[in-house]
Structure formats: C-alpha cells, structure tokens
Amino acid sequence: MGTTEPDTGGLAVVLPSPLVELRDLRLDEHEVRVYLKRDDLIHPEVSGNKWRKLKYNLAAAKEQGHSRLLTFGGAYSNHVRAMAAAGYYFGFETVGVIRGEEHLPLNESLVYAVDRGMTLTYLDRTTYRRKTEPDVLAALVDDFGPCCVVPEGGSNGPGVRGCAELPGEIEIDFDVVCCATGSGGTVAGIAAGLTGNQRALGFAVLKGGQFLDAEVRRLQGEGFGVETANWALVHDFHFGGYAKHKPELGSFIADFDTRHGITLDWVYEAKMMYGLFDRVASGAFARGSTVVAVLS
Ligand SMILES: *Cc1c(COP(=O)(O)O)cnc(C)c1O
Numbered sequence: 001m002g003t004t005e006p007d008t009g010g011l012a013v014v015l016p017s018p019l020v021e022l023r024d025l026r027l028d029e030h031e032v033r034v035y036l037k038r039d040d041l042i043h044p045e046v047s048g049n050k051w052r053k054l055k056y057n058l059a060a061a062k063e064q065g066h067s068r069l070l071t072f073g074g075a076y077s078n079h080v081r082a083m084a085a086a087g088y089y090f091g092f093e094t095v096g097v098i099r100g101e102e103h104l105p106l107n108e109s110l111v112y113a114v115d116r117g118m119t120l121t122y123l124d125r126t127t128y129r130r131k132t133e134p135d136v137l138a139a140l141v142d143d144f145g146p147c148c149v150v151p152e153g154g155s156n157g158p159g160v161r162g163c164a165e166l167p168g169e170i171e172i173d174f175d176v177v178c179c180a181t182g183s184g185g186t187v188a189g190i191a192a193g194l195t196g197n198q199r200a201l202g203f204a205v206l207k208g209g210q211f212l213d214a215e216v217r218r219l220q221g222e223g224f225g226v227e228t229a230n231w232a233l234v235h236d237f238h239f240g241g242y243a244k245h246k247p248e249l250g251s252f253i254a255d256f257d258t259r260h261g262i263t264l265d266w267v268y269e270a271k272m273m274y275g276l277f278d279r280v281a282s283g284a285f286a287r288g289s290t291v292v293a294v295l296s
Helices: 048-063 078-090 108-115 125-129 134-144 157-163 185-192 211-224 247-260 269-281
Strands: 019-022 033-038 068-073 093-099 119-123 148-150 176-181 199-204 231-234 290-295
Touching (some): 048 185, 068 134, 078 108, 108 119, 119 125, 199 269, 211 231
Parallel strands (some): 068 093, 093 119
Antiparallel strands (some): 019 033
C-alpha cells in the first residue's frame, strides 16, 4: 500500500461500509455468527468491491495523464457498469469491450453504461479470449485512441490493493471472510489484508473455475509481491456457470428476502450466501465461529 488516499471525485462513497449481524435460526443451531459487510451500500451506482478495485486504478490513470479508460466484460458485468459510472464522475471517457455479439435492445446494464457516456464495442468470443494479447489491444487503441486499459473485473495490482483495505474496516473479532469470486481480485486482496489466523473463502460463481486458484496467486504476486496461504476457493456453488441459475437459487433468494429484507444479486451474492448456509448446515464451521460475508 503506502499510496495516498485517492480523490473520490464527485463520488460520495460510504466508507467504511456498514457491518450488520445476520440473525437467523439456521445459524444459531450451529452456533455460527454471520455478519454482513454491506459493501453494496458504498455507492448506489458503483457496487462495492468494484469501487475498491477501481480507486487505485483511477488514481494511476490520472497520474499517468490518461483521459480515456478501456475495459472488458460480459454483457451483464457489474465492473463495466462501475467503470462507466466512475468515468462519468471522474471525467474520463470510457470504452467498454463486451464479450460476444451485440444484442439489441441492449440489456438494462448496458443501457446504463451508455447513459453514463460509455462507448461500447464487441469482440467475438474467440478474440475476446485473446483480449490481453498485444495485437488485439493494438487494434482497440487504433479504433479508440490511447487509453488506460483496466483488466476484466478490475482485477490487477492496484485493484487487489484496494480490496486489501476491507478487513481493516471490520471492528469485531472474526475468523473467516466469505465473498463471491468472479475474476479473483476480491478474494486475493481480502486474504492479503487479514491478520493472525483469519481466513478468506471465495465462492466461485463460474463453472470450471479451478483456474482461479492460480489466478488469485498471480494477482497477489502482482499486488503485493507475495502470496498468502490463508484462503481457499469453493467450487461447488456455481449453479451451472457464470450468470446461470437454477430454481433452488431463485427460491433461496426469495426466502432470504422474506427473512432479512435483502434481495441478493443472483450472479454473485446469492451463490456465495447459498454456499455459506450449506456449509454451516454441514458443520464446516466450528461452533463459536464468526464469519463475515461480503455483499458487493
Ligand atoms: C464483481 C463482483 C464479485 C467478484 O469479484 P472478483 O474480484 O471479480 O472475484 C463479487 N460480488 C459482486 C457483487 C460483484 O459485483
């Protein structure tokens, strides 16, 4: 770290994000306490971990004199939305490179990005897989001009350094932090910010996400120059793949909403929370454990 606190521009962020206990009999039965770290309340437009990942990226872009940001994501990417909002509030032009073909009318997420001034472009799935290779990047720069390239999910060195600040905001004793894992940056950063015997558990939201274990290690190397051994990924709760879901996930979301008045996002939060309750039920957490679950 050691970086000075970046300017938050016109963005009124709520930090530290609130920590609230989740009271639920299904947890009491196993004597596990769960607290929600409400990163979803950091800003109405920039979901929480996306802000954490963007803040040092924006600071670096500004320092390097860039006026344009370019990033990548799927058509429902929260990161693409967050970049569009950040561009709007911080005065950067933004380009969103979207995986796959254009589908009209645009979905609500992409309509929002365009409303915030983002220029959208599309790469077929084969080219998208090669998006970090020099020829693909050069073609994008040819089309859109010089720009600061922020990787998919905002996960890079500055991104994970931003996420490493989350544990330090938690003022209670806790054993485990749980989060949803898409590109791996959030869990990589959180794990690096833990102390003592605390551990981080990332619930992969994509199918075949085993590559993410190596990716988390790579991101820790990029962000901190060291890897930590205090984290693990759970691969059993992807519900068929990224942005896919099954009826039992829908029922879980509805039931959670009824019990707690919180509508979990089905791409990320619901899969993590389903997995967390499943593991509590199977006795994976010792009695007396305290878990912090991150909503973003
Ligand atoms: C992006 C996102 C994640 C995943 O974070 P990664 O750093 O990509 O692993 C988790 N939860 C929510 C709500 C998100 O928007």
